[in-house]
Amino acid sequence: MNKTRKTFSYAKYGYLFSLPFIIAFLVFSLYPTIYTAILGFTDCKGLGNTDWHLLTDDLWANFRKIFKNQMFKTSLQNTLVIWIVNFIPQMTIALVLTAWFTSHSFDIKGKGFFKVVFYMPNIITAATVAMLFYSLFSYPKGPINDLLKDVGIFQTNYDFHTDKVVSKLVVAFIQFWMWYGNTMIVLISGVLGISPDIYEAAQIDGANGVQTFFRITIPNLKTVLLYTLVTSLVGGLNMYDIPKLYLDGGPDNATLTTSVFIYKKAFSGMYIYNQAAAASMIMFIIISVLSGLLFYIMRDKDEVRENRERRAARKAAKLEARRSR
Amino acid sequence: MTVRNSKKPSAVVFSIVAYTFCILLAILSIMPFVVMIVNATRSTAQIQEHAISFIPGTELMKNMKILSTGTFHPMRGFVNSLIVSVGSTVCAIYFSTMTAYAIVAYEWKLKRGFFTVILAVMMIPAQVTSIGFIQMMYKIGMVNNFLALILPSIASPAIVFFMRQYMIPSLPMEILQSARIDGASEFRIFNQIALPMMKPAMATQAIFAFVSSWNNLFMPSIILTKDRLYTMPMMVSQLRGDMYRTEYGSIYLGLCLTVLPILVVYFLLSKHIIAGVALGGVKG
Known part of the structure; x- marks a missing residue:
């Protein structure tokens, strides 16, 4: 009944039970990643072509072409612009709603109902949402045009789909509309995780609602806010369904995001896999850096301390052993 | 809100602002779906005349027929x-x-x-x-x-x-x-x-x-x-294909059908879903 032997004999089940995950990860995730990276250095083109050679004269040619590609630059710029235009109002409104819904001095009725309604757009198929907004903004006849004319803002119907600025704004709006409810729920649960003692102390000290929010809620919510920021940024960098189905990147590439760019390069027209792979790798590196950041934010603080203590203990034991020798 | 004595009138103003804002956002969230569902039951001619309506039409079956021929x-x-x-x-x-x-x-x-x-x-x-x-x-x-x-x-x-x-x-x-x-x-x-x-x-x-x-x-x-x-x-x-270019009613119906299962799941399980979102986001 030796204790160390017992743990040892069960260790193999740890490996056994994680084996399906490891195999699926290696085959469907790690291998394609490495494959994509390699393809970025080859001449691989054409639908279904799996016969390729490494570029011998200029290994970085595809990467250089992508960096020089005006369309890629535009798509990267669009992606960031659309993300920022959606994120700022999304965060602001989510924070305001969070403050209201968790307020101690004022109880909003129907919180449950509002949460359900605000979250709803997030769960609906993005492809359908994009197509729905395409129909809502349609020209010459469409719900939005009708509405604006009824209210008296517009005199004649306006073709929203050919306006570059409006198209970008609509895509950003859809993104905002789909995500503010989600952000709000995450923030609310973050606030509910803050110790009620702090709020009680603030109340005794005579802090009002606004002061409590800015001096207590926001500082204590830092981790959750960073989490939302990074996940939203990674999601925004991968935005595909909405720009693809809303106007297919148009008009004149105004809503072309990097994911739509990669799709267009790799899976339509000329099937230029190698350049698309190079563009993918550039995005991969950007996203990896961001996830690294998130990983750092979310790391288990107790575990970090535990590890440090364990290391210190081991060091001390070693010193002890050396001294006794 | 800053002065304690004036708490009552300011609280009234605050609650009006808060409820108005929440109700407007709720309308914003629901409206596109309402337009989608109502228009799925209306004919193209009706939609062209008035694109927004809250009265369901009677053309659901006709739209379905047009939809399934494409x-x-x-x-x-x-x-x-x-x-x-x-x-x-x-x-x-x-x-x-x-x-x-x-x-x-x-x-x-x-x-x-x-x-x-x-x-x-x-x-x-x-x-x-x-x-x-x-x-x-x-x-x-x-x-x-x-x-x-x-x-x-x-x-x-x-x-x-x-x-x-x-x-x-x-x-x-x-x-x-x-x-x-x-x-x-x-x-x-x-x-x-x-x-x-x-x-x-x-x-x-x-x-x-x-x-x-x-x-x-x-x-x-x-x-x-x-x-x-x-x-x-x-x-x-x-639905973007030429087949449906002018068939607005059918497009809305098609969109409805693609999200129907999701809507059903959401209305049945919304409480669990929201609890799940709350759980997933918080850590550390």
């Missing part, structure tokens, strides 16, 4: 989406729970490193590796095969992460130990003792796994090239 096949898309979504949800939930169990219930050398890897790859989206993925699928002949969309979900780092967080406080090791003494095999302990105890967490994650698989557009649209294999979100793009 390239949009709701039934086929529904079945295809169901196969892919159910398959990948089952794989994701079962194997993620198993992986989390391996991390929580056993001590093994590479455990810490393995968990770090899971955390690190959690955020990497499938999109950036899609080119290597499709090349591999061409090589092993799995293009136009649903398994190419189902099997990768065996490795779902985000679900493993969630399951581990849930399992640590809720899975008592003593029970596993006593089952061992009774002579149960490790595999049986997992399937018959650990798995049932994880049911609430599995249900929450299953909803999200199902919805995200159902809504997925990018991966199916590169793997599936034959239109008889199209999933629901891919069917949406069919």
Whole structure:
């Protein structure tokens, strides 16, 4: 009944039970990643072509072409612009709603109902949402045009789909509309995780609602806010369904995001896999850096301390052993 | 709000502002869906006359007929989406729970490193590796095969992460130990003792796994090239075809059909879904 032997004999089940995950990860995730990276250095083109050679004269040619590609630059710029235009109002409104819904001095009725309604757009198929907004903004006849004319803002119907600025704004709006409810729920649960003692102390000290929010809620919510920021940024960098189905990147590439760019390069027209792979790798590196950041934010603080203590203990034991020798 | 004495009138103003804002946002969230559902029952002529209406029309069957003469096949898309979504949800939930169990219930050398890897790859989206993925699928002949969309979900780092967080406080090791003494095999302990105890967490994650698989557009649209294999979100793009250019009523109806299952799931399980979102976002 030796204790160390017992743990040892069960260790193999740890490996056994994680084996399906490891195999699926290696085959469907790690291998394609490495494959994509390699393809970025080859001449691989054409639908279904799996016969390729490494570029011998200029290994970085595809990467250089992508960096020089005006369309890629535009798509990267669009992606960031659309993300920022959606994120700022999304965060602001989510924070305001969070403050209201968790307020101690004022109880909003129907919180449950509002949460359900605000979250709803997030769960609906993005492809359908994009197509729905395409129909809502349609020209010459469409719900939005009708509405604006009824209210008296517009005199004649306006073709929203050919306006570059409006198209970008609509895509950003859809993104905002789909995500503010989600952000709000995450923030609310973050606030509910803050110790009620702090709020009680603030109340005794005579802090009002606004002061409590800015001096207590926001500082204590830092981790959750960073989490939302990074996940939203990674999601925004991968935005595909909405720009693809809303106007297919148009008009004149105004809503072309990097994911739509990669799709267009790799899976339509000329099937230029190698350049698309190079563009993918550039995005991969950007996203990896961001996830690294998130990983750092979310790391288990107790575990970090535990590890440090364990290391210190081991060091001390070693010193002890050396001294006794 | 700053002066205590004036609390009452300012509280009234505040509540008016707050409720107005919330109600406006609620309208903003619901309106597009209302327009979609109502217009699905109206004829193209009616929609052209007044695009916004709250009175359902009577043209639902006619729209359905027009819709089914084109390239949009709701039934086929529904079945295809169901196969892919159910398959990948089952794989994701079962194997993620198993992986989390391996991390929580056993001590093994590479455990810490393995968990770090899971955390690190959690955020990497499938999109950036899609080119290597499709090349591999061409090589092993799995293009136009649903398994190419189902099997990768065996490795779902985000679900493993969630399951581990849930399992640590809720899975008592003593029970596993006593089952061992009774002579149960490790595999049986997992399937018959650990798995049932994880049911609430599995249900929450299953909803999200199902919805995200159902809504997925990018991966199916590169793997599936034959239109008889199209999933629901891919069917949406069919509505952009020339066939339906002027058939507004049918387009709205088609959109309705693509989100119908999701809407049903949402209205039945909204409480659990929102609780799940709240749980997933908070950590540390």
